[in-house]
Amino acid sequence: xxxxxxxxxxxxxxxxxxxxxxxxxxxxxxxxxxxxxxxxxxxxxxxxxxxxxxxxxxxxxxxxxxxxxxxxxxxxxxxxxxxxxxxxxxxxxxxxxxxxxxxxxxxxxxxxxxxxxxxxxxxxxxxxxxxxxxxxxxxxxxxxxxxxxxxxxxxxxxxxxxxxxxxxxxxxxxxxxxxxxxxxxxxxxxxxxxxxxxxxxxxxxxxxxxxxxxxxxxxxxxxxxxxxxxxxxxxxxxxxxxxxxxxxxxxxxxxxxxxxxxxxxxxxxxxxxxxxxxxxxxxxxxxxxxxxxxxxxxxxxxxxxxxxxxxxxxxxxxxxxxxxxxxxxxxxxxxxxxxxxxxxxxxxxxxxxxxxxxxxxxxxxxxx
Amino acid sequence: xxxxxxxxxxxxxxxxxxxxxxxxxxxxxxxxxxxxxxxxxxxxxxxxxxxxxxxxxxxxxxxxxxxxxxxxxxxxxxxxxxxxxxxxxxxxxxxxxxxxxxxxxxxxxxxxxxxxxxxxxxxxxxxxxxxxxxxxxxxxxxxxxxxxxxxxxxxxxxxxxxxxxxxxxxxxxxxxxxxxxxxxxxxxxxxxxxxxxxxxxxxxxxxxxxxxxxxxxxxxxxxxxxxxxxxxxxxxxxxxxxxxxxx
Numbered sequence: 043x044x045x046x047x048x049x050x051x052x053x054x055x056x057x058x059x060x061x062x063x064x065x066x067x068x069x070x071x072x073x074x075x076x077x078x079x080x081x082x083x084x085x086x087x088x089x090x091x092x093x094x095x096x097x098x099x100x101x102x103x104x105x106x107x108x109x110x111x112x113x114x115x116x117x118x119x120x121x122x123x124x125x126x127x128x129x130x131x132x133x134x135x136x137x138x139x140x141x142x143x144x145x146x147x148x149x150x151x152x153x154x155x156x157x158x159x160x161x162x163x164x165x166x167x168x169x170x171x172x173x174x175x176x177x178x179x180x181x182x183x184x185x186x187x188x189x190x191x192x193x194x195x196x197x198x199x200x201x202x203x204x205x206x207x208x209x210x211x212x213x214x215x216x217x218x219x220x221x222x223x224x225x226x227x228x229x230x231x232x233x234x235x236x237x238x239x240x241x242x243x244x245x246x247x248x249x250x251x252x253x254x255x256x257x258x259x260x261x262x263x264x265x266x267x268x269x270x271x272x273x274x275x276x277x278x279x280x281x282x283x284x285x286x287x288x289x290x291x292x293x294x295x296x297x298x299x300x301x302x303x304x305x306x307x308x309x310x311x312x313x314x315x316x317x318x319x320x321x322x323x324x325x326x327x328x329x330x331x332x333x334x335x336x337x338x339x340x341x342x343x344x345x346x347x348x349x350x351x352x353x354x355x356x357x358x359x360x361x362x363x364x365x366x367x368x369x370x371x372x373x374x375x376x377x378x379x380x381x382x383x384x385x386x387x388x389x390x391x392x393x394x395x396x397x398x399x400x401x402x403x404x405x406x407x408x409x410x
Numbered sequence: 411x412x413x414x415x416x417x418x419x420x421x422x423x424x425x426x427x428x429x430x431x432x433x434x435x436x437x438x439x440x441x442x443x444x445x446x447x448x449x450x451x452x453x454x455x456x457x458x459x460x461x462x463x464x465x466x467x468x469x470x471x472x473x474x475x476x477x478x479x480x481x482x483x484x485x486x487x488x489x490x491x492x493x494x495x496x497x498x499x500x501x502x503x504x505x506x507x508x509x510x511x512x513x514x515x516x517x518x519x520x521x522x523x524x525x526x527x528x529x530x531x532x533x534x535x536x537x538x539x540x541x542x543x544x545x546x547x548x549x550x551x552x553x554x555x556x557x558x559x560x561x562x563x564x565x566x567x568x569x570x571x572x573x574x575x576x577x578x579x580x581x582x583x584x585x586x587x588x589x590x591x592x593x594x595x596x597x598x599x600x601x602x603x604x605x606x607x608x609x610x611x612x613x614x615x616x617x618x619x620x621x622x623x624x625x626x627x628x629x630x631x632x633x634x635x636x637x638x639x640x641x642x643x644x645x646x647x648x649x650x651x652x653x654x655x656x657x
Contacts, residue, residue, distance in 0.1 A: 048515025052504065059503045059544075244497025251463050251493040251570075253485060254516045 045254045049262035056236065057266055067232070071224040071274045075281045078216035089137045089173055090118040092130050099147030101156075101188075108184050109140065114176045131163055138162045138173045150188075165349060217282045218370035219343030222363040224274055225301065226308050226337055229267050231329035233312030236263055238325045241316075256405065264309045271305045291377025300373065300387065304366040307394040311362070314397045317404035337363040365390045413440025416567055416599045417462065421471035424457050431457040433622035434471060439615075441567075444590060444600045446610045449619030450650045455603050458619070459570055462601070464488050476567040489517070492561035492598075496573035499557050502546035506537055509545055510560055517564035531559055551582030555589060562593055569593065571602040575609065587612050607643040618646060621655045 057063050091109070095102050110117050118136055121127060127139045141159035150156040160177050162170035237260070240246040249259055275298065282288040290297065311333065319325045338344055340354065341363040347355055358364050365386045372378045372386075380387070417439035424432040432454045439445045449455045460466040462475050464484030473480045476490040493499075500509045507528060514524045532538045535555060545553060554574065562569050571590075575583045587609065594600050602613065610616050611630050618626040618633075626633055626649055630642055639645045 045516045045518055048512055051515075052501070052508070052512045055504055055508060056501070243501075244495050245499055245501065247465075247495050247497070248493055248499045248513075249516070250465055251488060251491070252513075252516050253488040253518065 046258050046262055049254065049259065050265050053236070053263060053266045057270070063232070067228055067270050068273070068277075070227070071220070071278055072281065074220045074224060075217070075278050075286070078220055088116045089114060089169075090135060091115050091138045091140060091173075091177075092119040092121050092127065092136045093117055094121040094124065094127060094139060094141045096144045097142050097146035097148075101147035101150055102142045105142070105158075105181065105184055106140075108180055109177065112176070112180055114173070114180075127161060131161075136163075137169060138177065140177065216343070217278070217286070217288045218367050218374060219341065221275065221278050221301065221370055222304070222341055222343065222366050223334070223337055224278065225271055225305050225366075226311075226333055226363055227329075228271055228274060229305050229308030230312040230315065230333055231326060232267055233264055233309050234315040234319070234325040234329055235322050236267075237313065237316035238319055238322050241320055242322060260313060260405075264313070267309060268302075268305060272302075275301045275305075288374070290374050292373035293379060296380055297370065297373050300366070300369045300383070300390075303387065303390055303394070304362070304369075307362050307366075307390055307397070310394050310397045310401065314401040314404070317401050336361045340364060341367045343367055362390060362393050365393075413443060415439070416441050416477070417445075417473070417475050417601065419462070419471065419473040422458070422461060422468055422473050423470035424454075424461060424466065425469045430622055432461070432468075435619070435622075435624045436471075437617055437624060437627060439568075439599055439601065441599055442594050442597050443615065444594050444602065444613045446613030446616035447601060447603045447619070448610055448616055448646060449603075450653055452655055453619040453653065454622040455619055456572070459572060459601075459603070462487075463491060463493060463570060490567045492564065492566040492569035494557050494561040494569070494571050494574050496576050500545050500553060500560065503544055505544055506532070506541045506548075506556065509556070510563060513560045514563055519564055527563065531563065535559060551578055551585070554578055554582065555586060558586065558589055558593075562598055566598065568599040568601060571600065573603055573605060575604065575606065583609070607641065607646055610642040610646070616642070618649050620649050620653050625649050625652075 057067065093106055093109075095106065106117065109115050115138075119130060121130065121139070124141070127141070130136045130139065139161040141161065143157055143159070146156050146158075158181055160174050162174050164170040237246075240249065250256065279290065279297075283290060312329070315325055315328050315332075319328060336357075340347070340350075340358040340361045342358070343363075347358050347364070350358070369383045369386045369390070372383050376382075415438050417437075419438075420436050421434040422432060422436070423430065423434050435458060447455055447459070457466065461468050461480055462473060464475075464480060464487040468480060475487045478484075478486040478490070480487065501512070504512065510528050510531065511524055514527075532541050535552075537552070537556065540548060540552075545556070548556070558569075558571070558574060561571075575586055578586065583606070590600055590602070590612075602609075604610065613630065615627070615629050616633065617624045626636070626645065628636065633645050634640070634642065637645045637648050639648065
């Protein structure tokens with residue numbers, strides 16, 4: 043135990059004395075969550091939209107003028123049939139369509155209520171969300187203006203329709219995504235590098251000649267990163283809840299436990315990488331290309347997996363972050379419990395055990 | 411002079427597949443002896459040392475280190491030896507004190523032991539003023555001396571030095587060898603590999619490995635007579651030329 047503690051203390055010295063390590067460990071998560079957080083609410087300017095005006099009266103004309111006058115929208119096309127809406131989306135010409143049904147003006151005048159349909163391309167959910175919000179706000183403004191001074195208020199009901207991704211999954215996707223990325227980077231890359239550094243410096247030999255068991259060396263190396271990852275999980279969650287208003291709908295305990303499982307999986311992966319490489323550069327390269335890129339691309343965080351070609355969908359199954367991402371999104375955003383994510387948890391656990399066995403075997407071969 | 415044996419090897423062999431890295435070497439090293447372990451690169455020195463340190467299980471033969479068996483008692487061996495490698499073996503981003511404390515810690519030394527001996531060591535090396543500075547700020551010669559002191563800090567029976575003086579100036583090398591003599595006088599057996607033949611002359615006895623075998627073993631004086639050579643340098647060259655193995 044005393045040996046072990048000496049070792050853990052030494053690891054903390056290494057971490058705290060290296061400004062770059064500290065920056066990556068503690069600065070990066072905060073920076074990423076803020077960057078992604080504000081990217082989400084970023085303003086969208088001059089988006090191309092199409093208008094299907096089936097009423098063609100004074101009310102629709104002025105509403106369209108209002109939309110066009112705003113700096114957010116550019117009316118790209120006037121459509122004539124409902125079918126064209128779909129076609130324009132498929133061609134990628136427009137980001138949103140505004141559908142004004144027949145008798146819009148008349149309904150508004152006689153029944154005091156009328157309907158507008160906003161159709162958005164939700165394959166990019168963040169943009170779709172922003173656009174429909176802006177459009178709704180403009181319509182609301184218009185409605186307030188014409189209501190002004192009258193007894194009976196006019197109401198325009200906006201109906202939203204999200205194409206391609208009706209549940210708007212991924213609206214808050216960046217928080218689970220950033221958590222997956224940060225934990226992976228901190229645990230996998232840092233663990234791999236710190237072990238490989240000892241090999242490169244020649245200190246690993248000295249450690250192996252000492253009476254401390256190899257397993258203790260490895261665990262002692264992992265402990266500081268596990269602790270710092272806990273700090274990161276806490277800071278990411280705090281920032282998400284208080285700065286970005288992302289809710290934690292499910293159980294916090296479950297969320298933390300799942301995060302610990304993913305952290306350990308990442309640590310084991312880092313250990314595995316360290317057993318197959320001898321230089322810090324190679325370790326970093328493998329971590330970045332072999333893990334970081336797939337995590338960004340294939341975890342479902344940047345691009346919805348459902349929209350990917352079949353082959354990539356299959357490959358995405360071996361990316362640990364994909365499973366963690368599903369778990370966090372389910373627990374955090376949807377608010378479900380373990381009964382809904384036990385399969386994903388099991389997959390993650392299986393991966394952890396697999397890589398652990400692989401690394402221990404690899405490590406023993408090296409020693410013999 | 412008959413000394414107590416602390417290292418014995420009999421027919422010690424290590425094969426990797428078809429390749430015999432160490433080919434049935436036999437020797438004995440006595441307590442407090444400075445034993446030079448010479449050989450060209452690729453002659454099998456490192457593999458032999460790894461077996462003696464308990465890092466690698468021999469394919470054949472017998473050996474004991476500090477009275478423990480290299481097959482079954484590697485844990486006890488590790489507890490009773492010190493090791494300093496050709497690559498630098500201290501942590502550059504730790505201070506002098508932290509390095510001492512860490513290495514003593516992984517050898518399981520008590521807090522009290524570490525505290526007392528650290529002060530004594532710092533005084534002896536005249537490093538008190540630098541004791542809270544990171545090791546990277548020290549000149550190479552000092553680092554090397556400190557690394558040696560750390561390697562014997564836990565009072566081992568034997569210390570293995572793998573080319574300890576690589577890249578060090580002659581004056582520091584001389585000082586380094588004075589430390590080796592002191593250690594040997596205090597009863598620590600020194601097992602040292604080197605490429606400097608003048609250092610071979612400082613050893614009590616040397617062995618020279620060629621192609622995995624020990625081709626010569628004796629005091630520097632004996633070897634020079636046996637091979638009719640002026641210096642250890644010539645002895646080494648005569649033997650190393652016979653080598654058929656490359657790097």
